[in-house]
Amino acid sequence: MVRIIVLIIGILIIGFIAWWFFGKHESETETAAVASDQQDVDILVKGGYSPEQVVLKQGVPAKLHFTRTDPSSCLDHVVFPDFGINQALPQNQEETVTIDTNKPGEYEWACGMDMFHGKVIIK
């Protein structure tokens, strides 16, 4: 009897994991506030990136301010392959990444091990 209950609970947990990780969940998006000639976005690095998507305006110099509070060494670098940026993120310290907004398009960023992803959309 105990074993059957355990079996049912186990299967329920498997179902929950599948729904939680593979189900459709909206990613947080933020559009940069444009102040005169500069746009800034603060990104919190904790178990991923918040926001995960950043919308930037084309042609306006943009700065992304990353602050990593997450202690995981997994997230200690942020890499923008398209811009050749590989920035170390010391814990609890704001690091600024300057984005070239001349060309519109979608540019992904990732953590140093390519496990967490974020996206810059320039339009």
Place this chain on the structure above:
Amino acid sequence: MKITTRFWISLILSLPMLIAMIVMPFTNWMLPGGEMTMLVLTTVIMLISARPFLSSAWSSFQKHHSNMDTLIAVGTGTAYVYSIYAMFTGKAVFFESAAFVITFVLLGQVLEERMRDNASSAIEKLMDLQAKDAEVKRDGKFVRLPLDKVATDDLVRVRPGEKIAVDGKIVEGTSTVDESMVTGESMPVTRQVGDDVIGSTINMTGTFVFRAEKVGDQTMLAQIVTLVKKAQSSHAPIQKLTDRVSDIFVPVVLMIAILTFLIWYVFIGHDVANSLIFAVSVVVIACPCALGLATPTALMVGTGRGAKMGILIKNGEVLEKVNAVDTVVFDKTGTITVGKPKVTDIVGDEKQVLTLAAQLEASSEHPLALAITEEAQAQKIDVTAVSDFQALSGKGVQASIDGQRAFVGNSRLLEDATIDDQLQQQMVQLQKEAKTVVLVGQRQQVIGLIAIQDTPKETSEKAITALKSRGLKTVMLTGDNQQVAQAIADEVGIDDVIADVLPAEKADEIKKLQENYSVAFVGDGINDAPALTTADVGIAMGAGTDVAIDAGGIVLVKNDLRDVDTALALSQKTFGRIKLNLFWAFVYNVLGIPVAAGVFYGFGFILSPEIAGVAMALSSLSVVISSVLLGQSKLTTS
């Protein structure tokens, strides 16, 4: 808290449990306080050393993400919580598993961090090459200014032993310069008025003044650094496989772990503790960090090593494509050859012929004339002025020297001059060798011949031989006529010649070759840019133009053809290492899971969570070490 501190805390607290585990079977010695001591030690480890794993796992869980910390947190958390329950219900505990796994994982991370710093140091080394200041002329005086104050058109003085601050052209003085840090060329080169100097190289012997042409991020070094940075953070297509794997991988592993537990507990009928150990082992061994590290670390070391040798590989995609290349196509002028016509033979009274020709050609800008004047300079022949200078349209020039008519020009001069049979034969012979023959004469008589040819670089033949021994087909592409092209090709040992190609048609010829082969194209000029882009792999010779460098996938800073072979070798080696890394990472993860799940239990072969933790740490570590070793591996160039 730093990873290192966390590691030492967990190591020191785990040691008593480790000693007890090893010693107990022989001496019956028990840890004082037994399970209670274990609980306290492990609780401290979980609170201090493991907390970052737990908090990171939790915050990614909230975002519907998972990572390696999820696995470590779930694995050790399960072992820890179950053991507390077991302790109070009088069952077997396995606190030590949680403690050991944390210790091993942290050890792996400490070593890995060190290796990663090691692997990425190439760029910092390049940046360190920069000069800190320079002597700049301001208001008529040379003053020492910090590097960022140097502007274009500034005059900069460099003394022996000093670093050259920025890129520019020498306006005064001569010296030898050690350019090895930028070009990889080990021999110092002589630089004199009119020559370009590269920022960050070292002035050896003389003092000179140069005019700054490129400063800040326009300098060659700055551009190399940008290029290498881009390359190191780029993705290889082979990596796409692993790019998304971690997002799927971790949840799947968690499901497999639960299944493992259910199978052992519900269907096979083991007790909770044993079933749980299998599940925990699965979670611990499956950490995908080795997979994630496999490509970037190898890419970093490979491209960094190339940069040191003056070989810039633009990105991971290029590395992958090089592997398939079976044909190398070369541009002729400036790539295989020096790109500057040179006197190869002088027939007749050597000194008299050359003196006469040099006097006549002294003021001409024609490439052939330049070759003759250069040769005269090399032989230290005094050139005196001539009178009654006259251009013979389409034939050459004539003038009066020592009161006599003298002429120099092509064979059309024979319309009104005579040549003896012997010279005539030699002229035909030289033309057969694809040389341009210049006739030199006095009065109406040809007295000698000068043969001029764009000669191959000294290193070209060796470079071609090396590529051929690699099993590659070599092709030369040129606008020259078949005869000239074939002569050069024979000299350096090129397999095929495609001659009479207009600059605009080069890309089309590459396309034609691509129907049957995978082509690498080596070129340097602006007119090579389309061909460089069209080819599967474009290799730009760095002495060439900015355009060509942008178009190439690989840039050779040094103008040495032998680097083509080295670049191919390095690319293949790096890509091979990426594949090897991925293979091992997969083996650890994919083969490790069934073993950990107890599939081989029947053969008495099981993985305890501690061993799984060691295996996991080893997998990341072995991948990083294998990448770092790439920096030392031998590049087999014939």
